Amino acid sequence: MIHAPRRVYGHFGEWMQGCLMPDGEVALITLPCRALWVQIETDGTANADSAMFPPDQLARFRHALRLGAAPWPRLSSNIPPGCGAGASSATLTALAYGAGFSGPPMDLAQACLDIEGATDPLMWPAPDAMIWASRSGRIVDTVPPPPPCVIVGGYWGAPERTDALDTEFPDISDLLTPWCAAARSGDLSSLGRLASISASRCTALRGPRDPMAELAEDLGALGVVRAHTGSARGLIFRPGSVPASSTAALEKAGLNGVFQFATGLA
Numbered sequence: 545m546i547h548a549p550r551r552v553y554g555h556f557g558e559w560m561q562g563c564l565m566p567d568g569e570v571a572l573i574t575l576p577c578r579a580l581w582v583q584i585e586t587d588g589t590a591n592a593d594s595a596m597f598p599p600d601q602l603a604r605f606r607h608a609l610r611l612g613a614a615p616w617p618r619l620s621s622n623i624p625p626g627c628g629a630g631a632s633s634a635t636l637t638a639l640a641y642g643a644g645f646s647g648p649p650m651d652l653a654q655a656c657l658d659i660e661g662a663t664d665p666l667m668w669p670a671p672d673a674m675i676w677a678s679r680s681g682r683i684v685d686t687v688p689p690p691p692p693c694v695i696v697g698g699y700w701g702a703p704e705r706t707d708a709l710d711t712e713f714p715d716i717s718d719l720l721t722p723w724c725a726a727a728r729s730g731d732l733s734s735l736g737r738l739a740s741i742s743a744s745r746c747t748a749l750r751g752p753r754d755p756m757a758e759l760a761e762d763l764g765a766l767g768v769v770r771a772h773t774g775s776a777r778g779l780i781f782r783p784g785s786v787p788a789s790s791t792a793a794l795e796k797a798g799l800n801g802v803f804q805f806a807t808g809l810a
Contacts (some may be wrong), residue, residue: 562716617642626703629772661708697778697797736767
């Protein structure tokens with residue numbers, strides 16, 4: 545049993561995402577973002593955002609989690625859909641908690657997966673401490689979470705919703721062992737380099753081209769992160785080292801909704 549939160553946090557793309565060889569399973573290390581959230585409101589009930597999830601899906605979700613006749617909660621959210629920030633996963637997770645779910649995170653993940661086809665591990669307290677297979681809903685392995693850092697990011701181009709049948713991602717098998725070693729030693733510079741490699745491989749294979757590598761060089765960032773499906777793009781900085789000009793630079797380059805947030809091991 546778990547204590548259900550009143551707010552479910554989203555993510556801002558991924559530290560890395562791609563295929564794991566030899567079987568080609570799509571896996572990721574998510575990038576948690578506490579600046580993006582879905583909140584369970586206490587003043588009234590609603591029909592659970594029927595625009596995002598039709599009634600038949602919600603009925604299936606309710607049955608899978610054995611929620612009985614508990615009403616769906618009213619939600620508020622600041623997560624933009626289609627930006628690679630976990631809007632659908634966070635919404636389903638918040639709906640479940642608001643309707644009384646208090647079971648294991650894996651049960652909730654499997655119920656979300658049944659509705660979404662690909663889900664984010666936002667129901668865990670440390671979603672960046674695992675390699676997550678988003679299309680099969682399993683923990684491939686545990687990893688050390690990254691050390692504290694700051695992301696300055698925004699949204700590049702049009703929203704792009706995740707297609708659960710899309711498995712055209714680059715191989716990242718070679719990045720996981722060095723990622724674990726760098727995270728274990730708190731080597732943020734190496735983590736930034738590895739995240740940049742994952743982002744650049746994704747951009748080369750899937751597009752669209754963006755100005756993030758140039759911005760990272762100009763602003764002295766440690767690396768680049770992106771939503772591997774979605775429009776979120778960001779730069780990685782050490783705490784206290786974000787240039788005052790960074791927001792203006794990203795906006796001038798064409799990113800929308802620029803903001804910054806802290807992430808990593810507290």
